[in-house]
Amino acid sequence: MLRSFRRVFRALFLLSLLALPTVVAAHEGHDDAPPPTAGPAPVPTLEATGSDVELVAVLKAGHLILYLDRYATNEPVVGADVSVSIDGGAEVRPEALPDGSYLLEAEDLRGPVHELVVTVATGDVSDLLIGSLAVPAEAADADDDHAPVLPGWPLLLAAFAAGAVAAALLAALAGRRRSAALTAVLLLGAVLLASLPAAAHEGHDHGDEGPVQALPDQPRRQPDGSLFVPKRTQRLLGVRTVPAEIVQARRSHSLVGRVIADPNASxxxxxxxxxxxxxxxxxxxxxxxxxxxxxxxxxxxxxxxxxxxxxxxxxxxxxxxxxxxxxxxxxxxxxxxxxxxxxxxxxxxxxxxxxxxxxxxxxxxxxxxxxxxAPVSGIIAAADAVPGQVIDDRDQTVLFEIVDPARLLVEAIAFDPVSAQDIVAATATGDDGAVLKLGLLGTGPARRGQAVPLLFRVEAGGEGEHPGTPVSVQVASSTPVEGIVLPREAVVRGPAGLPVVWEHVSPQRFEPRTVRYRPLDGASVLIEAGLDPGGRIVTQGATLLTQVR
Missing domain, CATH: 1.10.287 (Helix Hairpins)
Structure with a gap:
């Protein structure tokens, strides 16, 4: 009877120890994920703008890299006589690199702020640039290994006391050393089990990675839609700009046309x-x-x-x-x-x-x-003859077609007879973007499908064009208009599908400007609204800037 009682008591005691609440590492509303790792330290950068030159200085690995570009066009200043003075010290001449930048040893730049004076002199450019280079302290790396949180000492003490009392009672009842030893082992296992941290509650995790941080010197789109593009990337993309100025141009119209062969040279x-x-x-x-x-x-x-x-x-x-x-x-x-x-x-x-x-x-x-x-001299444009081919009396096959590529014409149609009579200049643009300079030969007196036929001679740029190629003809009238004239490549489609141009507002920052424009000729457009004069507008590399995300 006594032996059965002792067995039942030991089983109940073991179940009570296993039922003790374990210590959890994450409380309600919290998780035990390690704190997010710190992002990469910002690259110390100096930006300065002079009357003719734009400067970007970047401090990396004990070296000061200088990017010098012309303010108006963003072209690199290559082969210039450059001198640098740091914190009022002696002037030092940096080393010119093959990519057009300049390198200066700067291992002693440890302080928070340094004053730089850069002098630039070349054949047609001379400028003085002054700025402050801030060198922030590097952030300490966060420790990725987090030890589990041990249970609090009050809970451990209570569990130990309860286990000791229960062990004493069992030993008294059992009267045997083996039973006391077994009870002590069970008590120790239960206490160790209680000391282990539990998994996070539902809705919490033990994430082991912090958020991914973007590198500070990589091109990226800002929340306001502007772009941050480092000078190094600008040179890789070949970004070039022109100043936005109000000029006088001629009003133009766009016509549909096609290239045809000159009948006197084909x-x-x-x-x-x-x-x-x-x-x-x-x-x-x-x-x-x-x-x-x-x-x-x-x-x-x-x-x-x-x-x-x-x-x-x-x-x-x-x-x-x-x-x-x-x-x-x-x-x-x-x-x-x-x-x-x-x-x-x-x-x-x-x-x-x-x-x-x-x-x-x-x-x-x-x-x-x-x-x-051959009736004329030129290039074989079509050949439909093979040896042994039989020609009968009903066959009107053209065996050979000859065209002189140096003498081409463009035929266009104008639905406005008034504009067809007021043409002072004309250009044509093909599917490949090639621009053809045209000269008006004549206007047809008879309408063709409610349109007036126009005939132009290709005066320049017709190399590689073929008869039958569709073109867009831009004809300029004598009516003057004012606006900002930009190359056609400067206008691109923005994320919303609207025409935009990129304005270079600071050495490494570009802002989009939604504009309304009209073609002037095959190579340029007239900005009618959306852009103020005085800014620097990207004319080369605008399409690549639009791809920055």
Whole structure:
């Protein structure tokens, strides 16, 4: 009876110890994740702007890197005479690097703020730049290893006391050392189990990584939509700017047009009779090959039916016989010269000459090939001839098309007859962005589909263009307008799909400006609203800046 009681008591005691609340490491509303790691230390940077030069100085790994760019165009100042004075000390000349920047040893820059005076002198630029370089203290790295939180001493003391009392009671009841030892082991295991930290409650975690921090010297888009682009990245992207100035231009209109060949410098080659195509010596010309006027491009061998060929052969044989007889008659009369009348000799000569001409007229039909010659000098634009190709009397195939690329025209249509009569300049832009300078040849008096046809001659920039290429024609009128003229590449599409330009507001900061514009010609646009004069507008690399996120 007593033994059964002791077993039941030991089981109940063990269950009570296991039911003790364990110490948790994360309380309600908290987690035991390590504190977020500190982001990378900011790179000490100095920005200064002079009248002609813009300066960005970056302190990295004990070296001071100087970026000097022209203020108006953002072009690097290369090969300049540069001197640097730090905190009023002696002037030091930095080393010029291949990328256009300048390097200066600066391992002693440990203080919080340093005054820099930079002098720049080159052929057409001379400037003095002054600024302060702040060197912040580096943040200490946070410890990633966090020891588990041990239970508080009051709870441990209470658990130990309860275990000791229970162990004493068991030992008294059991009266055996083995039972006391077993009870002590169970007590020690329960206490150790209670001291282990529990997992976080629902809604909490033990995250082991802090938030990812962006590098401070990487290009990025700011919350206000502006861009931070380091000078190093600007040079990689080739960013260039121009000052925004109000200028006077001519009002322009956009027309739809296409490139056509000059009819006086182009031609088509077709067969004039039924026959078979044969290649000349050197082979048939291919597309892109240059040919000269009068050059033989191919031959046409006349195609004659067997019956017709037999009839012609019979006629040729009869003519040959008559020629032999006529020649004999002429020889006989010639030997009797002085005896016979001269009239008979002349008649014999005329008969022989007529027979020879008759044979010559029939011979090409059986033997001679018709040469196909180039009507003009130029480039083969189309070739549709192969050896052995048969041309019949109903075939109007153009075997060769020749175009002179130096003499092209542009045909456009204008739906406003008034604007068609007021054209002082014109340009055309193709799909590849090439700009063609045009000169007006004439305006058609008859409308074509309610539009006035216009014809222009390509005066410059037509290299590589082909007849049939669609183009956008910009015609300028004599009406003057005022506005900010920018290159066409300066206007890009913003995130909302609206046209924007990028203004260079500080050495490493760009802000978008939504604008309204109209084309002036194939290479420039007129900003009508959304942009104030005086700013520096990105003209090269604007599309790449739009991709910065």
């Amino acid at each position: 031609g088509r080659v077709q067969a004039s009779e039924v026959g078979r195509v044969e290649a000349p010596e050197g082979g048939l010309p291919y597309v892109g090959q240059r040919v000269e006027a009068g050059q033989v491009l191919a031959y046409i061998v006349p195609a004659i039916a067997a019956r017709e060929r037999g009839t012609l052969s019979e006629q040729m044989a009869a003519i040959d016989k008559e020629i032999v007889v006529a020649r004999q008659q002429l020889d006989r009369l010639s030997r009797l010269k002085g005896t016979v009348a001269q009239k008979e000799i002349d008649d014999a000569k005329a008969v022989l000459a007529g027979l020879q001409r008759q044979k010559k007229a029939l011979s090409p039909v059986l033997e001679v090939r018709e040469p196909l010659r």
